[in-house]
Amino acid sequence: MESKIIRKKFLEFFKSKEHQIVSSAPIVNKNDPTLMFTNAGMNQFKDYFLGNKVPTSRRVADTQKCLRVSGKHNDLEEVGIDTYHHTMFEMLGNWSFGDYFKEESIQWSWDLLTEEFKLPKDRIYVTVFGGDPAENLQPDNEAYQLWKKIVPEDRILYGSKKDNFWEMGDQGPCGPASEIHIDLRPEEEIAKIPGKNLVNEDHPLVVEIWNIVFIQYNRKADSSLEPLPEKHIDTGMGFERLVMAIQNKTSNYDTDVFQPLIKFIADHAGKKYGQNPQDDIAMRVLSDHIRAISFTIADGQLPSNNKAGYVIRRILRRAVRYAYTFLNFREPFLYKMVPLLAKQFEEVFPELKEQQDFVQKVIQEEESSFLRTLENGLKRLEQIKAEINGKTDTIDGKTVFELYDTFGFPLDLTALIARENGLKIDEEGFQEEMAQQKDRSRKAATTETGDWQLVHAEEHEPEFIGYDHLQSASSIVKYRKVKAKKKEQYQVVLDTTPFYAESGGQVGDTGYLEVGSEKIPVTDTKRENDLIIHLTDKLPADPKAEVNAVVDVKKRQLTKNNHTATHLLHAALRQVLGDHVTQKGSFVNDKVLRFDFSHFSKLSDEELTEIEKIVNKKIRENIPLDEKRNVPIEEAQKLGAMALFGEKYGDFVRVITFDPKYSVELCGGTHVQATGEIGFFKIVSESSVAAGVRRIEAVTADEAEKYVNQNLDVLNLIRATLKTTGDPVKAVGDLLEEKNTLAKQVEAYQGQEGQTVKEALLEKSTNFGGINCIIESLKISSADTLKNIAFELRNQVENLYLVLAAEIEGRPHITVMLSDNIVKERSLNAGKIVKDLAKEIQGGGGGQPFYATAGGKNSAGLPKVTEKATEFIKSTVA
Ligand code: SER
Numbered sequence: 001m002e003s004k005i006i007r008k009k010f011l012e013f014f015k016s017k018e019h020q021i022v023s024s025a026p027i028v029n030k031n032d033p034t035l036m037f038t039n040a041g042m043n044q045f046k047d048y049f050l051g052n053k054v055p056t057s058r059r060v061a062d063t064q065k066c067l068r069v070s071g072k073h074n075d076l077e078e079v080g081i082d083t084y085h086h087t088m089f090e091m092l093g094n095w096s097f098g099d100y101f102k103e104e105s106i107q108w109s110w111d112l113l114t115e116e117f118k119l120p121k122d123r124i125y126v127t128v129f130g131g132d133p134a135e136n137l138q139p140d141n142e143a144y145q146l147w148k149k150i151v152p153e154d155r156i157l158y159g160s161k162k163d164n165f166w167e168m169g170d171q172g173p174c175g176p177a178s179e180i181h182i183d184l185r186p187e188e189e190i191a192k193i194p195g196k197n198l199v200n201e202d203h204p205l206v207v208e209i210w211n212i213v214f215i216q217y218n219r220k221a222d223s224s225l226e227p228l229p230e231k232h233i234d235t236g237m238g239f240e241r242l243v244m245a246i247q248n249k250t251s252n253y254d255t256d257v258f259q260p261l262i263k264f265i266a267d268h269a270g271k272k273y274g275q276n277p278q279d280d281i282a283m284r285v286l287s288d289h290i291r292a293i294s295f296t297i298a299d300g301q302l303p304s305n306n307k308a309g310y311v312i313r314r315i316l317r318r319a320v321r322y323a324y325t326f327l328n329f330r331e332p333f334l335y336k337m338v339p340l341l342a343k344q345f346e347e348v349f350p351e352l353k354e355q356q357d358f359v360q361k362v363i364q365e366e367e368s369s370f371l372r373t374l375e376n377g378l379k380r381l382e383q384i385k386a387e388i389n390g391k392t393d394t395i396d397g398k399t400v401f402e403l404y405d406t407f408g409f410p411l412d413l414t415a416l417i418a419r420e421n422g423l424k425i426d427e428e429g430f431q432e433e434m435a436q437q438k439d440r441s442r443k444a445a446t447t448e449t450g451d452w453q454l455v456h457a458e459e460h461e462p463e464f465i466g467y468d469h470l471q472s473a474s475s476i477v478k479y480r481k482v483k484a485k486k487k488e489q490y491q492v493v494l495d496t497t498p499f500y501a502e503s504g505g506q507v508g509d510t511g512y513l514e515v516g517s518e519k520i521p522v523t524d525t526k527r528e529n530d531l532i533i534h535l536t537d538k539l540p541a542d543p544k545a546e547v548n549a550v551v552d553v554k555k556r557q558l559t560k561n562n563h564t565a566t567h568l569l570h571a572a573l574r575q576v577l578g579d580h581v582t583q584k585g586s587f588v589n590d591k592v593l594r595f596d597f598s599h600f601s602k603l604s605d606e607e608l609t610e611i612e613k614i615v616n617k618k619i620r621e622n623i624p625l626d627e628k629r630n631v632p633i634e635e636a637q638k639l640g641a642m643a644l645f646g647e648k649y650g651d652f653v654r655v656i657t658f659d660p661k662y663s664v665e666l667c668g669g670t671h672v673q674a675t676g677e678i679g680f681f682k683i684v685s686e687s688s689v690a691a692g693v694r695r696i697e698a699v700t701a702d703e704a705e706k707y708v709n710q711n712l713d714v715l716n717l718i719r720a721t722l723k724t725t726g727d728p729v730k731a732v733g734d735l736l737e738e739k740n741t742l743a744k745q746v747e748a749y750q751g752q753e754g755q756t757v758k759e760a761l762l763e764k765s766t767n768f769g770g771i772n773c774i775i776e777s778l779k780i781s782s783a784d785t786l787k788n789i790a791f792e793l794r795n796q797v798e799n800l801y802l803v804l805a806a807e808i809e810g811r812p813h814i815t816v817m818l819s820d821n822i823v824k825e826r827s828l829n830a831g832k833i834v835k836d837l838a839k840e841i842q843g844g845g846g847g848q849p850f851y852a853t854a855g856g857k858n859s860a861g862l863p864k865v866t867e868k869a870t871e872f873i874k875s876t877v878a
Contacts, residue, residue: 060095165177503668
């Protein structure tokens, strides 16, 4: 059964059980500060479990792109080395939100695996939670009894809290779990060791395929467990492992999910998979990592130096290092796999195909730049080896850390290269350095979050009314204390709020909460999933009292000007540059708007002017806002809305249109009622942010006016300085032309001056003992003229001893020039002479034996220079 069919059958099965089939949420988690990447299918439903939100359907199923490379669930080091862990994997899941519970979920999973997929029943083991006295949790006998009706008791095992109590993270929904494991070993091995002895023992062929979690608690910040009002089901099945079991393979990488990629890699490396264990690991690493890298980039996360971006960069570097060291790739290669992957997932995750060129470009650029550092790192290792030079056999921890930190060398790469050179590495020292760095970053980032304190019972979901109102009479539902960087703040949730919470690039509203005579500033508004959180420095004296929540109107107005302008800009960019332009990020506040988009070259001045012109034209057309809330996603797509891949949309979206033929976007932000409000739009800069991504910064309204006026002020100042009322460009041009003419004249005068001075000097030549001496003090306009005179005299006069003590623009200067034969026959050296003479003018200098110059500070010493020069030559010939 092809993997495609397996996925389809899973979804159809749950559809037949009245589940709504939904799309995968993006792999990059944008709305939850506690989680960088989606690490389980249930993440996008967290709010339904906690009761913060009511689901549209109580039964849901999907396939979810997951990444487990950071935080509580981290498999990275295993990936490639073994045959069944992955960075990115698909999790097939079905959910019940307060609907069916243990009985149905257990029965259905059994039916699907054994009847639809025909997995052998006697190869399946199930585990149930065995209880945990420390947490005061009882064994899950209910699940045990339910399984007992289906499988023989000797294949039901009780498991520990580690294996059978699932938690999303340090806080959040959790509960006892029942896992389904399968034994894929050959019969002879099974005869030797029964499968049940190998469950949860990290055996590559006795693996967990499905986890059914009975969500019934919330883990709180103080680590206590709080029972949830309703009971839920959260299941997750590893798609790649399921395919391995159904296709009767012994490795996930042998299935049709990975084989096309592995073949592609092997062909390009000129190798075969399955011949050399080290090469095989490398091929598995590459075929796994390219999936994680491509899908995260397609979902909007570019590689970078921090947080989620750094995780991607590290995965990419791990892949490049394997490609370089074991498969001998010296040029970027990973990016070449993208089209194959995009085609493979065209139907299930079309976002990759849609952005194929862009994703390729980003990966290629990252690869090139790491290949450069990789080579530098290797050079650095050579240096280290030379420094060590037999003195020790170990590279110290600090140096290993430097290679890791500066050159992005993973520890095992350094260890490998060290080994090849007969060296060891101080791993302990490295770990110490690493721990210190982690400690430093942990200290910088810790935020302590307290538990929510309920003030008023929640009668309905907290409601956002800020599209229509900027003030509301509200009450505080709950609040909690947070401590970040030693500062204490409160996070306050209101039953209704006009405050827009930061999202979609638009900053959060500020304003105040008014309680009686008290006015408490709201410094920012953020969101955690769907919860709107107001940040304040204190609480009202009586948190139960009614609150007048007031948004800063001016700031909101300026911000919405910029947000609408961003939409107008997006549409203009597509008109001028083409349909390949898609949004890659944006930032909008009351001062500026920043828009990042995919495009491969710098925008020309003409393009920028054209774009600006279109946007301003649309502003003047005063196009009214057409806002549609709660539009089903399919309808929005029909309207031509530009869906942003990597944004998570519910089943209903908000569509913002300014002229259906011009700009239609899915957007949760705040907008002007008609484009005329924006007043004026001005692009301030255009730059590159990453490979294939450009950024435009622009201003509108008051800021645009300010920007233009500041530039006009500069022009006026230039006019005033040039004393002209006419065209300042022409005036500056005239000035430059005049300057050039004058420079030419000066050059001509200097030439004439040189000739005159030279003639005069020739006449003053006197002969001492066969040497023609010219020793003079003079004033001259430039050092160049002086140099020319000296060289011309050298050509014209034989046996020359020339010393010129000159004043140039008020500063003393000495030139000494000698004929070659004088240098040779008399052993004279212009450099030495000039050094000695320079003492008289408090200066120094030097040059060659035949020509040397010096500068100084004291012009009063110039007559002394000529005197000394005369004495010197006289004493030399005497
Ligand atoms: N949340 C559980 C897991 O990730 C089941 O979906 O394993």
